[in-house]
Amino acid sequence: MRASRVLRNPKPKIQDSKLSEIHISGAEGLYEGSEIKKVVKSYIDRALKHAKGKPDKVIITVENIEQKPKLISALPVSTINCRTPAEGEKEGIKLMQSLGICKRAIDSAFKLIKAGSMRGAAIIAAENGGRLDADMERGVRVSRLGINKEAYKLLSSRLSILGINTDTVKEALILASKVIYYKAIIAELCVSDDPHYTTGYVASKEFGYVRIPHIKLRGSKNGGRTFFIKEGSNIEETIDYLEKTPVLIGGISLCRGTVSIDEILNSTDRQSRR
Ligand code: WAQ
Ligand code: MG
Numbered sequence: 694m695r696a697s698r699v700l701r702n703p704k705p706k707i708q709d710s711k712l713s714e715i716h717i718s719g720a721e722g723l724y725e726g727s728e729i730k731k732v733v734k735s736y737i738d739r740a741l742k743h744a745k746g747k748p749d750k751v752i753i754t755v756e757n758i759e760q761k762p763k764l765i766s767a768l769p770v771s772t773i774n775c776r777t778p779a780e781g782e783k784e785g786i787k788l789m790q791s792l793g794i795c796k797r798a799i800d801s802a803f804k805l806i807k808a809g810s811m812r813g814a815a816i817i818a819a820e821n822g823g824r825l826d827a828d829m830e831r832g833v834r835v836s837r838l839g840i841n842k843e844a845y846k847l848l849s850s851r852l853s854i855l856g857i858n859t860d861t862v863k864e865a866l867i868l869a870s871k872v873i874y875y876k877a878i879i880a881e882l883c884v885s886d887d888p889h890y891t892t893g894y895v896a897s898k899e900f901g902y903v904r905i906p907h908i909k910l911r912g913s914k915n916g917g918r919t920f921f922i923k924e925g926s927n928i929e930e931t932i933d934y935l936e937k938t939p940v941l942i943g944g945i946s947l948c949r950g951t952v953s954i955d956e957i958l959n960s961t962d963r964q965s966r967r
Pocket of ligand 1: 719721811812813814832833834835836861862865868883884885886887890892893894904916917918
């Protein structure tokens with residue numbers, strides 16, 4: 694699903710420019726045929742009730758997927774203690790630098806996210822911060838991802854114990870797990886574009902899905918995602934995986950509550966997950 698609104702521009706010359714269309718919300722998933730009606734209805738409700746405002750166009754695409762989805766496990770979940778955007782950024786930088794991502798790449802990721810105009814994710818070279826995907830405005834939209842019923846139930850019960858059993862958390866964990874499963878991707882940095890949602894995350898094979906509360910101020914509509922890619926990776930193959938390969942979460946990992954950043958950085962099983 695994709696919901697957008699055209700900004701009425703008083704200057705007719707730039708009326709039909711792509712730049713005048715603002716992205717309100719998007720969502721995607723893998724479902725059984727019998728679920729389509731229910732899911733489409735929920736996507737329409739979501740598009741029409743979004744905190745970023747009313748859309749004037751909602752596009753829903755339903756596709757039959759022939760390829761059997763790849764079954765993977767969700768990343769382990771944890772949350773660090775963080776009170777302000779400055780602190781959140783500092784902790785996020787520590788995590789990403791410790792994964793070998795250079796400071797310039799991290800800075801350009803935060804800059805793109807704060808500008809907040811994409812509807813997908815930017816792919817950034819971990820070694821120098823260069824932007825590798827072609828469509829600057831759109832970014833890459835991860836699609837064909839979902840979770841099976843058993844894993845959904847187990848995840849919901851584990852997140853309930855922590856008081857974070859929401860669609861937002863589950864959808865973000867499913868997306869991050871698909872993204873991080875791919876060998877060329879070192880980490881993902883995400884900040885929601887929803888003005889009321891201030892928790893973001895850094896996801897990686899080594900540290901799992903690390904939630905960062907208050908990474909942005911309430912009220913800001915700016916957010917986004919960046920994927921940091923290893924030097925020498927094939928960018929077309931990576932984008933093809935993100936957009937096209939069907940991946941289903943079929944297993945859940947440890948879900949912990951608040952953990953100190955040092956505990957995450959110094960965890961003993963870190964090496965084994967590399
Ligand atoms: N593929 C690529 N990029 C996407 C996708 C996708 N399928 N969906 C969203 N994005 C990008 C896009 O630039 C959005 O502006 C941005 O991410 C934020 O999307 O554990 O709600 O749907 O508490 O607003 C993370 C924390 C919540 C959850 C993320 O993202 C938690 C969130 P949003
Ligand atoms: Mg959003």
